[in-house]
Amino acid sequence: MAEIVVIGAGIVGLSAAYHLVLDGHRITVVDRDPTGDKASLGNAGGIGISEIVPASAPGVLWRVPGWLFDPLGPLSLKLSHLPVLLPWLWRFVRSGTTAETERVTMALATLARPCYDDLVPMLETIGLSGDLHRVGALSVYETTKGFLRDRAEWELKRRFGVVCEEMSGEEARECEPALGPIVQHAISIPEWAHVSDPRAILDRLRQWLSQRGVGVERGEVVAIEGTAVRTREGGSWPFDALVVAAGAWSGQIAKLIGDRALVESERGYNTTLPDPQVELRGEVIFTERNFVATPLAMGLRIGGAAEFAGLETPPNFARAKSLVALAKRYFPRLNPHGGTEWMGHRPTTPDTLPVIGRSSKRRNIFYAFGHGHTGLTFGPTTGRLIAELVTGRGSSLDLAPFAISRFG
Numbered sequence: 001m002a003e004i005v006v007i008g009a010g011i012v013g014l015s016a017a018y019h020l021v022l023d024g025h026r027i028t029v030v031d032r033d034p035t036g037d038k039a040s041l042g043n044a045g046g047i048g049i050s051e052i053v054p055a056s057a058p059g060v061l062w063r064v065p066g067w068l069f070d071p072l073g074p075l076s077l078k079l080s081h082l083p084v085l086l087p088w089l090w091r092f093v094r095s096g097t098t099a100e101t102e103r104v105t106m107a108l109a110t111l112a113r114p115c116y117d118d119l120v121p122m123l124e125t126i127g128l129s130g131d132l133h134r135v136g137a138l139s140v141y142e143t144t145k146g147f148l149r150d151r152a153e154w155e156l157k158r159r160f161g162v163v164c165e166e167m168s169g170e171e172a173r174e175c176e177p178a179l180g181p182i183v184q185h186a187i188s189i190p191e192w193a194h195v196s197d198p199r200a201i202l203d204r205l206r207q208w209l210s211q212r213g214v215g216v217e218r219g220e221v222v223a224i225e226g227t228a229v230r231t232r233e234g235g236s237w238p239f240d241a242l243v244v245a246a247g248a249w250s251g252q253i254a255k256l257i258g259d260r261a262l263v264e265s266e267r268g269y270n271t272t273l274p275d276p277q278v279e280l281r282g283e284v285i286f287t288e289r290n291f292v293a294t295p296l297a298m299g300l301r302i303g304g305a306a307e308f309a310g311l312e313t314p315p316n317f318a319r320a321k322s323l324v325a326l327a328k329r330y331f332p333r334l335n336p337h338g339g340t341e342w343m344g345h346r347p348t349t350p351d352t353l354p355v356i357g358r359s360s361k362r363r364n365i366f367y368a369f370g371h372g373h374t375g376l377t378f379g380p381t382t383g384r385l386i387a388e389l390v391t392g393r394g395s396s397l398d399l400a401p402f403a404i405s406r407f408g
């Protein structure tokens with residue numbers, strides 16, 4: 001039995017702690033705000049099993065200028081953040097080749113394959129199996145041009161095992177009657193799922209861990225001194241093994257250890273409408289506009305956007321409002337009033353691959369971060385993979401594509 005410290009009480013850190021407890025270790029989770037707001041708490045709740053093609057896929061770069069010049073478009077960049085972002089952007093551009101896209105898609109497909117094998121038992125164990133809705137999702141298109149443009153990407157996904165089927169606008173409305181006539185085409189993704197409430201999963205995981213003697217401690221980690229983490233508040237936790245799962249802040253911690261990680265906050269927004277007057281069976285993805293609508297327990301959550309403005313800039317909720325206005329075009333009967341707005345930091349790498357594996361400097365330090373848009377989807381599997389490494393069982397998956405050493 002080893003003494004293990006996990007930094008970060010988001011879905012990735014708690015999933016790692018969960019698997020490490022099952023392996024019989026003694027765990028302490030340290031987070032500067034264990035129960036507070038974080039990406040894992042307010043995300044769209046989608047189990048995005050088909051999200052395996054990198055964001056930098058060929059063709060995307062040509063669309064970036066148009067997105068940037070649209071003040072409320074899906075992508076925005078704070079100019080003063082540009083110097084910090086440049087190495088990340090350079091790597092993003094370099095990832096946009098056909099060969100890289102193929103390589104990354106293959107790696108993400110291997111991570112996606114065991115997704116439900118890891119998620120379902122974990123939800124069962126914490127008493128939330130009823131919160132997983134395996135009802136599929138629809139990716140909808142308002143133009144034939146957009147639909148045809150994405151065909152190659154869907155073909156690539158199919159080659160790597162994603163089940164998806166083209167539909168007409170009429171067929172999409174038969175599945176989701178709330179959709180208006182704007183929808184011309186759709187892709188049905190039957191293996192997609194959504195959860196009732198991402199926050200409930202975190203709350204139950206923390207509770208389950210506490211009942212098994214795991215300390216979930218408050219503290220902001222500012223130093224790694226030998227085999228102990230030290231917090232700003234003066235706390236110190238010794239470890240035999242350390243897991244870094246600090247989301248968008250993980251690059252700062254990797255730096256303390258001497259590793260380089262290109263991970264940025266890709267800020268996303270959403271609005272949860274408590275009385276949307278629209279009923280959805282499953283999640284709807286507005287692919288040409290880069291946002292989604294998910295029917296959660298507390299209402300309809302409409303979210304998306306990718307804003308690169310660092311970790312400290314205050315939120316610009318005009319982005320959340322613009323997504324609700326766009327959603328109204330797709331759902332004519334949507335009641336857009338009374339929503340709660342939210343912003344979260346997606347931990348995003350330039351090649352879309354998370355970092356899962358051992359530090360290149362210290363054999364007893366492990367990384368689990370950088371899941372971007374799919375941390376809820378791939379978090380439970382990442383937790384198991386980390387436990388395999390820490391416990392020394394040998395990994396059930398080739399982790400080479402996820403190594404931190406790829407950043408030099």
Ligand SMILES: Cc1cc2nc3c(=O)[nH]c(=O)nc-3n(C[C@H](O)[C@H](O)[C@H](O)COP(=O)(O)OP(=O)(O)OC[C@H]3O[C@@H](n4cnc5c(N)ncnc54)[C@H](O)[C@@H]3O)c2cc1C
Pocket residue numbers: 007008009010011012013030031032033034037038039040041042043044045046047048219220221222245246247248249250253267268269270303304343344345346347368369370371372373374375376377378
């Ligand atoms: C708008 C939006 C919608 C999304 N929708 C989906 C979706 O539908 N499906 C999906 O799979 N994913 C989705 N995501 C992505 C998903 O939410 C993230 O990938 C995931 O939550 C990341 O989890 P994490 O545990 O790595 O990080 P986080 O949840 O950010 O947790 C990191 C934790 O580390 C702590 N921490 C950081 N630094 C320190 C430090 N120095 N000391 C101590 N603690 C520290 C923080 O306090 C935080 O609690 C969405 C994200 C956003 C923003």
